[in-house]
Amino acid sequence: MRNATYAPGKHLFRAVEWLILLFLAYAATLAVVMPIPDSSRRGIFFWNAVVAAAFVGVAVFDYRRPSFALHVPRDWLPMGFILYAFREMGLFILPDPAHRLEQIWLGWDHALLGAGFRGAIESLGPVFPALLEIAYSTVYIVPLLALAVLYLYNRRERAGDFGFIVLTGVLLTYAQFPFWPSQPPRLLFPGEDLPSYSSVFREFNWWILGHYSIHSSVFPSGHVAAAYAAAIGLRRALPEHEAAARWFFFGATLIAISTVYGRYHYFVDAAAGFAMALIGAALAWAIQTLPARLPGGVVAQFGREVRYGAGFTQRLWRG
Numbered sequence: 001m002r003n004a005t006y007a008p009g010k011h012l013f014r015a016v017e018w019l020i021l022l023f024l025a026y027a028a029t030l031a032v033v034m035p036i037p038d039s040s041r042r043g044i045f046f047w048n049a050v051v052a053a054a055f056v057g058v059a060v061f062d063y064r065r066p067s068f069a070l071h072v073p074r075d076w077l078p079m080g081f082i083l084y085a086f087r088e089m090g091l092f093i094l095p096d097p098a099h100r101l102e103q104i105w106l107g108w109d110h111a112l113l114g115a116g117f118r119g120a121i122e123s124l125g126p127v128f129p130a131l132l133e134i135a136y137s138t139v140y141i142v143p144l145l146a147l148a149v150l151y152l153y154n155r156r157e158r159a160g161d162f163g164f165i166v167l168t169g170v171l172l173t174y175a176q177f178p179f180w181p182s183q184p185p186r187l188l189f190p191g192e193d194l195p196s197y198s199s200v201f202r203e204f205n206w207w208i209l210g211h212y213s214i215h216s217s218v219f220p221s222g223h224v225a226a227a228y229a230a231a232i233g234l235r236r237a238l239p240e241h242e243a244a245a246r247w248f249f250f251g252a253t254l255i256a257i258s259t260v261y262g263r264y265h266y267f268v269d270a271a272a273g274f275a276m277a278l279i280g281a282a283l284a285w286a287i288q289t290l291p292a293r294l295p296g297g298v299v300a301q302f303g304r305e306v307r308y309g310a311g312f313t314q315r316l317w318r319g
Contacts, residue, residue: 001020007303012063015162015288017055023171024048027088030178035123041090078167079143085174086222090214092178098118101182101219105266106189113193114266121261126197131200132261135254137208139223142251143170147229149244150237162237169229169280170222173273175215183210184218186263196263202262209264223236224273225280227252279311289310 013021031044055077062070098166138145143166149155185192186206195202231252235245256274258267265273 012058014074014160014164016160017059017074018059019051019164019167019171020055020078020081023085023175024052024190026175026213027085033176034092036092044091047088048236060104074154075137075147075156075163076144078163079147080169082143082170082226085171087214089174089177090216093216094178094181095216096181097117098313099183099188101177101180102185102188105182106185106192106267109185109193109260109267118195118261119194121257125265129195129197130199130201132254132258133199133205135251136223136258136262136264137201137205138251139227139255140208140271142248142255143230144226146234146248149234149241153238153244155238162233163290165233165236165281165284166226166229167234167283168287170226172280172283172300173220173222173225173276176220177214180217180219182218183215184213184264185266187215189263193263193309195263205262205264218265219269220272220276221256221259221269222273223265224252224256224270225276228274228277229280232238232277236281236285 028048028124032040058070058074058077062074121132146166147159147162150159150162187208228249231245231248234248235242238244256270259270260267
């Protein structure tokens with residue numbers, strides 16, 4: 001597996017940081033072309049510039065004076081960017097008053113839940129439904145937990161590989177939100193296909209979603225994409241400890257089931273989120289291994305250009 005983390009002093013930016021900067025540019029471009037309020041547009045320009053400057057600043061300081069005190073924040077900051085990107089995509093709200101997509105997806109869910117899906121989950125009473133709600137409540141920290149596993153096994157040098165895989169799947173998902181305006185079934189169809197059991201865990205999830213969710217698009221499911229992307233990323237970054245990744249795959253599956261059963265998402269959302277995690281992992285692998293599959297002369301020239309660009313940036317920084 002190629003190392004996207006990069007050794008200190010060799011590359012200015014990590015692959016995951018390039019991805020973040022690309023997403024910030026994408027969001028700024030959307031703000032120019034999409035009909036959103038001027039206040040939202042100005043906020044996107046300002047805060048994206050601040051976030052970009054923060055990532056660039058940390059990278060440049062770490063490049064000039066490599067230190068553990070900067071290596072560790074560079075491992076964890078991309079995980080925090082997931083929340084920022086999610087919230088930002090909520091500013092691109094172009095609602096469909098007819099809710100045509102949701103009407104179609106609801107019909108598919110009727111068929112699935114009525115075919116025994118809900119009955120199987122509730123066959124043991126409130127136990128499995130409560131477990132699903134617990135799993136759903138952990139989705140916000142799954143990428144952090146997976147990264148912590150790398151630290152636990154003393155493999156933090158692979159954090160760049162892990163972060164690149166995770167954010168490729170997650171940001172690919174978030175980038176689509178403005179083009180699939182949709183509302184979750186729990187809000188749009190509050191009396192349809194509800195679980196037979198409730199619990200304090202379900203009430204907690206409703207409180208979190210009511211206060212912090214964007215409510216402007218549910219397709220593809222960012223919850224499912226993040227959970228499976230973290231599992232795939234851990235499997236790729238820590239191949240010598242497969243059991244750890246298996247637990248994350250198990251948890252991601254519980255999360256995917258809970259999104260449909262709990263009416264947080266439609267089934268098509270969960271399926272698309274899983275697909276985005278797979279596609280994101282494939283794209284990340286293709287990008288990470290591309291130099292090995294190019295002619296040697298091309299790779300060498302590309303390397304020289306990267307080194308020149310890094311040196312030029314460093315000279316500008318020093319004045």
